[in-house]
Amino acid sequence: xxxxxxxxxxxxxxxxxxxxxxxxxxxxxxxxxxxxxxxxxxxxxxxxxxxxxxxxxxxxxxxxxxxxxxxxxxxxxxxxxxxxxxxxxxxxxxxxxxxxxxxxxxxxxxxxxxxxxxxxxxxxxxxxxxxxxxxxxxxxxxxxxxxxxxxxxxxxxxxxxxxxxxxxxxxxxxxxxxxxxxxxxxxxxxxxxxxxxxxxxxxxxxxxxxxxxxxxxxxxxxxxxxxxxxxxxxxxxxxxxxxxxxxxxxxxxxxxxxxxxxxxxxxxxxxxxxxxxxxxxxxxxxxxxxxxxxxxxxxxxxxxxxxxx
Amino acid sequence: xxxxxxxxxxxxxxxxxxxxxxxxxxxxxxxxxxxxxxxxxxxxxxxxxxxxxxxxxxxxxxxxxxxxxxxxxxxxxxxxxxxxxxxxxxxxxxxxxxxxxxxxxxxxxxxxxxxxxxxxxxxxxxxxxxxxxxxxxxxxxxxxxxxxxxxxxxxxxxxxxxxxxxxxxxxxxxxxxxxxxxxxxxxxxxxxxxxxxxxxxxxxxxxxxxxxxxxxxxxxxxxxxxxxxxxxxxxxxxxxxxxxxxxxxxxxxxxxxxxxxxxxxxxxxxxxxxxxxxxxxxxxxxxxxxxxxxxxxxxxxxxxxxxxxxxxxxxxxxxxxxxxxxxxxxxxxxxxxxxxxxxxxxxxxxxxxxxxxxxxxxxxxxxxxxxxxxxxxxxxxxxxxxxxxxxxxxxxxxxxxxxxxxxxxxxxxxxxxxxxxxxxxxxxxxxxxxxxxxxxxxxxxxxxxxxxxxxxxxxxxxxxxxxxxxxxxxxxxxxxxxxxxxxxxxxxxxxxxxxxxxxxxxxxxxxxxxxxxxxxxxxxxxxxxxxxxxxxxxxxxxxxxxxxxxxxxxxxxxxxxxxxxxxxxxxxxxxxxxxxxxxxxxxxxxxxxxxxxxxxxxxxxxxxxxxxxxx
Numbered sequence: 001x002x003x004x005x006x007x008x009x010x011x012x013x014x015x016x017x018x019x020x021x022x023x024x025x026x027x028x029x030x031x032x033x034x035x036x037x038x039x040x041x042x043x044x045x046x047x048x049x050x051x052x053x054x055x056x057x058x059x060x061x062x063x064x065x066x067x068x069x070x071x072x073x074x075x076x077x078x079x080x081x082x083x084x085x086x087x088x089x090x091x092x093x094x095x096x097x098x099x100x101x102x103x104x105x106x107x108x109x110x111x112x113x114x115x116x117x118x119x120x121x122x123x124x125x126x127x128x129x130x131x132x133x134x135x136x137x138x139x140x141x142x143x144x145x146x147x148x149x150x151x152x153x154x155x156x157x158x159x160x161x162x163x164x165x166x167x168x169x170x171x172x173x174x175x176x177x178x179x180x181x182x183x184x185x186x187x188x189x190x191x192x193x194x195x196x197x198x199x200x201x202x203x204x205x206x207x208x209x210x211x212x213x214x215x216x217x218x219x220x221x222x223x224x225x226x227x228x229x230x231x232x233x234x235x236x237x238x239x240x241x242x243x244x245x246x247x248x249x250x251x252x253x254x255x256x257x258x259x260x261x262x263x264x265x266x267x268x269x270x271x272x273x274x275x276x277x278x279x280x281x282x283x284x285x286x287x288x289x290x291x292x293x294x295x296x297x298x299x300x301x302x303x304x305x306x307x308x309x
Numbered sequence: 310x311x312x313x314x315x316x317x318x319x320x321x322x323x324x325x326x327x328x329x330x331x332x333x334x335x336x337x338x339x340x341x342x343x344x345x346x347x348x349x350x351x352x353x354x355x356x357x358x359x360x361x362x363x364x365x366x367x368x369x370x371x372x373x374x375x376x377x378x379x380x381x382x383x384x385x386x387x388x389x390x391x392x393x394x395x396x397x398x399x400x401x402x403x404x405x406x407x408x409x410x411x412x413x414x415x416x417x418x419x420x421x422x423x424x425x426x427x428x429x430x431x432x433x434x435x436x437x438x439x440x441x442x443x444x445x446x447x448x449x450x451x452x453x454x455x456x457x458x459x460x461x462x463x464x465x466x467x468x469x470x471x472x473x474x475x476x477x478x479x480x481x482x483x484x485x486x487x488x489x490x491x492x493x494x495x496x497x498x499x500x501x502x503x504x505x506x507x508x509x510x511x512x513x514x515x516x517x518x519x520x521x522x523x524x525x526x527x528x529x530x531x532x533x534x535x536x537x538x539x540x541x542x543x544x545x546x547x548x549x550x551x552x553x554x555x556x557x558x559x560x561x562x563x564x565x566x567x568x569x570x571x572x573x574x575x576x577x578x579x580x581x582x583x584x585x586x587x588x589x590x591x592x593x594x595x596x597x598x599x600x601x602x603x604x605x606x607x608x609x610x611x612x613x614x615x616x617x618x619x620x621x622x623x624x625x626x627x628x629x630x631x632x633x634x635x636x637x638x639x640x641x642x643x644x645x646x647x648x649x650x651x652x653x654x655x656x657x658x659x660x661x662x663x664x665x666x667x668x669x670x671x672x673x674x675x676x677x678x679x680x681x682x683x684x685x686x687x688x689x690x691x692x693x694x695x696x697x698x699x700x701x702x703x704x705x706x707x708x709x710x711x712x713x714x715x716x717x718x719x720x721x722x723x724x725x726x727x728x729x730x731x732x733x734x735x736x737x738x739x740x741x742x743x744x745x746x747x748x749x750x751x752x753x754x755x756x757x758x759x760x761x762x763x764x765x766x767x768x769x770x771x772x773x774x775x776x777x778x779x780x781x782x783x784x785x786x787x788x789x790x791x792x793x794x795x796x797x798x799x800x801x802x803x804x805x806x807x808x809x810x811x812x813x814x815x816x817x818x819x820x821x822x823x824x825x826x827x828x829x830x831x832x833x834x835x836x837x838x839x840x841x842x843x844x845x846x847x848x849x850x851x852x853x854x855x856x857x858x859x860x861x862x863x864x865x866x867x868x869x870x871x872x873x874x875x876x877x878x879x880x881x882x883x884x885x886x887x888x889x890x891x892x893x894x895x896x897x898x899x900x901x902x903x904x905x906x907x908x909x910x911x912x913x914x915x916x917x918x919x920x921x922x923x924x
Binding site for chain 2: 003053100102122124125126132133137138144148153203206210213241245249253255256263264272275
């Protein structure tokens with residue numbers, strides 16, 4: 001069976017228009033990032049987070065008044081999966097007398113919902129120091145992987161391809177981050193920035209560069225065979241040859257991630273959503289960012305009379 | 310077949326080894342199933358009969374992370390600065406100032422607190438020997454001494470935490486050192502938070518301290534009262550102005566005609582620290598809501614100036630309830646303890662038969678017993694406070710000399726608290742206080758939910774992928790699917806062999822591995838199709854497909870692997886589980902999707918020179 005036959009699409013001819021499309025999407029994301037921001041989880045902010053499961057469904061408003069009753073009127077309260085599961089989050093982890101906030105929150109729930117028993121599903125307490133360290137580690141991790149990938153691609157292929165691949169990575173990370181900011185708050189998606197989310201972003205980086213590498217690999221091979229062909233045609237030829245693979249692989253990953261997002265549990269939902277966006281932009285950017293930037297960089301270099309092949 | 314013999318042996322060997330490595334996981338699962346079906350008595354008998362093999366299977370199965378099996382993870386930080394503060398002598402205002410600054414910096418910095426302290430001293434151009442060691446010692450020597458002491462405190466702290474956890478009785482606890490002064494404790498299956506907190510955090514510093522004579526105490530309190538009056542009239546600082554107690558009847562008021570407002574203004578200390586010489590001679594009674602206020606008063610420099618040097622105020626560990634209000638006792642004790650917990654050799658939680666109250670009885674070593682006899686003998690009819698972690702548990706009056714080195718702690722809430730106290734007393738005191746800086750706990754039911762949804766989504770994803778590959782690539786797809794199954798088998802076996810931990814993000818990593826493994830085969834098959842299209846024979850097309858696709862497969866996998874390594878370095882707990890399965894998955898997919906499928910195709914191509922369909 002075949003999804004695509006032989007194609008001869010001139011991808012590189014339209015690259016300028018796609019730059020604009022990318023720029024618009026990134027800009028929309030940035031606007032949302034500045035206006036609305038992203039929702040940091042307690043991994044990065046520190047605080048106490050309590051998830052409880054009640055025997056019967058509860059009303060969020062009543063949970064809120066229970067929290068106000070124990071002095072945590074600013075607590076963030078939302079459902080976690082079903083309307084029996086409630087997530088409560090406060091910024092502090094201990095009261096002045098050194099009593100754990102989690103205990104107070106539980107006492108408040110017990111007092112208000114005497115007829116409706118609950119069990120504690122999850123309780124996390126992160127001190128402010130740990131939060132700051134995790135934030136710093138996350139930034140290091142993303143920066144380190146970008147540099148490592150740039151070095152690796154630059155070493156295995158040519159310098160310009162490293163630039164192209166890293167440009168594509170920035171493109172994907174920015175778009176995904178923007179979309180997360182735009183979609184934040186959509187019920188059931190759980191898109192807060194947690195450690196899992198950082199893992200999702202790094203995986204996205206790994207997968208996004210995959211597609212670029214596969215195309216670069218074919219360009220490298222074709223360059224040896226068609227020595228006189230100009231770079232834009234060479235790229236078009238290579239991308240067309242790999243198009244069927246790109247669609248099948250991305251499609252499989254897409255299906256797998258859909259399964260994970262729908263059935264993988266509350267914890268994996270935001271993770272899978274992030275990767276889904278990442279796969280879409282990653283597939284697109286391997287053509288219209290990674291290859292296109294490598295092409296324009298080379299052309300510019302030639303125009304300036306430098307010997308960049 | 311013959312020319313592939315070595316490769317086939319390698320593959321069969323790898324599969325057999327994997328099955329062998331995974332057998333304990335299966336066995337453990339079987340045992341759990343059997344045990345769940347049996348009644349309590351039968352299961353005990355079953356455990357006894359198969360004890361060795363159950364334990365063996367448990368030790369070698371794939372470990373589940375706390376997010377899947379439920380439990381608690383606590384990160385403790387040893388408060389090295391408190392130790393440094395305790396070690397210093399001749400402390401003065403300059404020292405306090407430097408230490409406060411160092412504390413602030415240590416909150417933000419990764420550097421060792423001792424190093425920060427040294428730098429701070431050098432910036433102030435103060436020789437460390439002013440507070441540590443002897444005068445002749447230079448900074449290097451004192452720095453080395455402090456580093457050594459804090460290192461010892463951390464090691465000893467870790468040992469004590471381990472002792473306590475062992476005695477608490479958790480199966481498969483994990484205690485690891487993290488960085489310079491942190492300890493990670495993982496307790497599978499434990500969710501009693503308050504108990505664990507007390508178990509780990511209490512320094513368990515036990516001290517026996519003499520109480521001060523009531524007349525002296527009242528004199529000092531009077532001086533404090535006056536000092537506070539001056540403070541509140543001199544300045545606009547209102548933080549010390551007392552709010553009125555609800556119940557002022559307990560106050561012995563010589564100026565009985567004053568209204569409560571006037572009294573509070575005139576005697577800010579006595580209006581909240583109530584005294585009752587008949588019932589509690591020498592102690593003050595403070596309502597819970599006023600505790601912080603008194604604490605703030607006592608911390609003021611002006612107040613400390615009027616307090617004698619060997620004078621120390623300590624609070625009662627538990628509040629007393631009068632008329633629905635909770636009151637804490639404020640005791641005045643001699644600062645230097647008569648005896649410390651180091652002499653305790655044994656402790657036992659029990660119910661006091663005469664009062665039906667939980668108590669902990671303690672036995673001392675011979676040296677401690679001798680001291681105890683001398684102390685009690687010299688202080689008959691005086692009170693000695695039993696102070697644990699700076700809180701008074703009881704203040705018994707010594708009736709006669711105690712020989713034999715026995716003592717007890719009273720005033721405990723319940724037997725559970727007594728048991729915890731028994732454990733911490735036996736395990737010994739922590740050399741420096743520890744703080745809980747991170748704590749995560751997952752309930753068992755959430756863990757079960759996670760396992761269920763994780764396994765279901767992994768199963769469904771595998772099934773969909775397998776169906777798609779057969780549908781799209783026919784015979785080639787079947788071979789790829791076989792490789793996929795091998796890949797999962799190897800992944801799990803390696804996880805079991807390296808004692809890796811499977812977490813929920815780890816399952817996500819496995820699912821992602823499926824996609825990566827399939828991608829390798831897609832790259833190869835698309836290439837084979839291209840080669841067939843150029844008119845090559847099947848055999849030649851397969852060879853060319855594998856050879857030419859390899860560089861792309863290698864490069865893509867390596868870049869993903871690099872991100873896996875970085876993630877493993879920077880991540881913690883569950884995220885590391887993800888990075889781990891991803892890395893193992895990449896390695897095993899290279900073996901199965903590239904190597905194994907090629908061997909299979911070579912064998913097939915020898916037999917059916919044209920028949921293999923690549924869709």
